[in-house]
Amino acid sequence: MTATPENHEAPENHENHATHDTGSPVTADHETVAPPTASPAQAPAQAHAAPAMAGAAPSAAPKAKSSMGPLLGMLTVGALIGGVAGGGVVAAVLASDGAPVVGTPAAPTSITVNDPDDATLVTGVVAKAMPAVVTLTVAGGGSSGNGSGVILSDDGYVLTNNHVATLEGATSSPSIRVTLSDGRIFDAELVGSDPIADLAVVKLEGAEGLPTIEFADSDALNVGDRTVVIGAPLGLAGSVSNGIVSALNRSITVRSSAVPDQQVEQQPDDSTDAPFDFWDFDVPGTEGTDPRPVSSGTVSLPVIQTDAAINPGNSGGALLDDEGRLIGIVVAIATAGGSGGQSGSIGVGFSIPSNFAQRVATELIENGTATHGLLGATVTDSINDAESTVVGALIDSVVPGGAAEQGGLRSGDVITIFNGVPIAGSVDLTAQVRVLPAGASATLTYVRGGEAQEVTVTLGELQ
Secondary structure, eight states, X not given: OXXXXXXXXXXXXXXXXXXXXXXXXXXXXXXXXXXXXXXXXXXXSSOOOOOOOOBOOTTOOOOXXXXXXXXXXXXXXXXXXXXXXXXXXXXXXXXXXXOEEOOOOOOOOOOOOSOGGGOOHHHHHHHHHGGGEEEEEEEETTEEEEEEEEEOXXXXXXXXXXXXXXXTTTOSSOEEEEEOTTSOEEEEEEEEEETTTTEEEEEETTOOXXXXXXXXXXXXXXXXXXXXEEEOGGGOTTEEEEEEEEEEEEEEEEEOOOOTTOXXXXXOTTOXXXXXXXXXXXXXXXXXXXXXXXXXXXXXXXXXXXXXOOOTXXXXXXXXXXXXXXXXXXXXXXXXXXXXXXXXXXXXXXXXXXXXXXXXXXXXXXXXXXOOEEOOEEEEEGGGSTTOOSOSEEEEEEOTTSHHHHTTOOXXXXXXXXXXXXXXXXXXXXXXXXXXXXXXXXXXXXXXTTEEEEEEEEOEEOO
16 A cells, blocks of 8 residues: 655656647556556557667766766857747746747757856856757647657667657647757657656657757765756746755656556555646636546656756656756656646656656667566555554555466565665555566665565566
8 A cells, every 4th residue: 555645745746748639647556466468558560670869878887977078168159149048938937827839949958158157067067068968849649839858869869758758648740840959840750668767768750960858877876966957847948956965866656647558557456546646737728627538557766866957848857967868858846736837846846767768768769668577566654554663565465376476476565665766655565577678687775574585586577
């Protein structure tokens, strides 16, 4: 059972929608006895050749902190570009009277540097990464909206959120237009989407020679590391904010954005609503309605928490380190609750770690789908069990022949560590299991009879 705090902050999604269909919410994703089928959105029948994505592999050594010199060296180019940063608002923005304000399409996004000698490290990070961050305008299924993305390859593969590319599950055949920071606009097709990771890849038509994002090793991050966010909050393309890594190894449970012909794992019957739900927001002019399509379940995501300002429209955008490398894909923010109106940043934002995002993106490009591990157990939070003496994910039952049973796990065991990551409850365990592909090996620490033991299991495949 997932405990729900009496007072909590609920994350919301960050693609900025202009219009929506209506629907109803559903609740939390866990390891369950009856695994669902997590089919991808409609993708081209042929397999796509995977591009070479820049950056460190997940096993790369921890990064070395460098000086700001190499990044600030790029400011000469940024300063020569000139112009006005940002551009017009492309979707509804809340005015003081609550009425929507609609502006012109975003202009080319340049980096204005009036005094290069006094530029900051953040300016250097933006100069390096801004050309590889794009704005997506999506329509279909009776909805439309915008979000952000990052360029993976010079021939136009772009990574974004699934809820951006499918308009929160409203369509599996979206019409997508992508605007680059230099003002060029490309039509794009959906290559593949993954509602379990809330990630999707689109391909720009006729693109070549594009700037690409560089990946960092998200496993090498420390709490307190500097972060920079680039995206299109409220349609304001090329907006920048900065902060620090507030926490690592967080897990949140959010409503799935699976399209109608997809399915995601159902919440166990005895579970309560998860405290995190980043879909819960209103659009001006739709008060009293729920603009979202009916979802078939929820998903648990591993995330990096940051205090950098993130707002609707930032979804799919870049969370960067102090060397201008991608450490996460922006996915959600927490809100303090309240009634009416689109909520803004309160300094609690979440991003999908770059190592996880890179793994899923590679599979989507190669196959149109991505795989996820399955432990084969029903779990609850141990803190809700009066007999538990340690925090973790309490196994209620195991699936015959599943990974948990084959590894010797049984009902009553409390899993406390998964592949080196501390496990505080069922959402943590589910999120970490999903990070790994099907067939991967994982080392678990569990407590049985007051004694900690360790076991290595080979995960099954979430269907």
